[in-house]
Amino acid sequence: xxxxxxxxxxxxxxxxxxxxxxxxxxxxxxxQFGEGAxxxxxxxxxxxxxxxxxxxxxxFHDTVIEDGTIYLPFDPSQVAANLxxxxxxxxxxxxxxxxxxxxxxxxxxxxxxxxxH
Numbered sequence: 001x002x003x004x005x006x007x008x009x010x011x012x013x014x015x016x017x018x019x020x021x022x023x024x025x026x027x028x029x030x031x032q033f034g035e036g037a038x039x040x041x042x043x044x045x046x047x048x049x050x051x052x053x054x055x056x057x058x059x060f061h062d063t064v065i066e067d068g069t070i071y072l073p074f075d076p077s078q079v080a081a082n083l084x085x086x087x088x089x090x091x092x093x094x095x096x097x098x099x100x101x102x103x104x105x106x107x108x109x110x111x112x113x114x115x116x117h
Contacts, residue, residue: 045073
């Protein structure tokens, strides 16, 4: 799961401690991770939306940090692969959303600075 972030940022995987919060649902759809980061893929924690518009479940609120491990309600590798492969059906790029990796990078920086103090 951490391999896409390790490759993108050149960070050793041993420093990226992610795990799935639970088994992912078989259904796919749109959800967000924080404000403005729209993702597409399997999502645990609520029903993903069939379209990127309107109210979307927020994976940030369903994320848990426990014993130094971040438990996500989705697989970030799957979301990144879906974005790279343009698996999503609608073109939402015109709304200028933040990329998932940019959003997770900011969140990780905040998390690491919090635990290092």
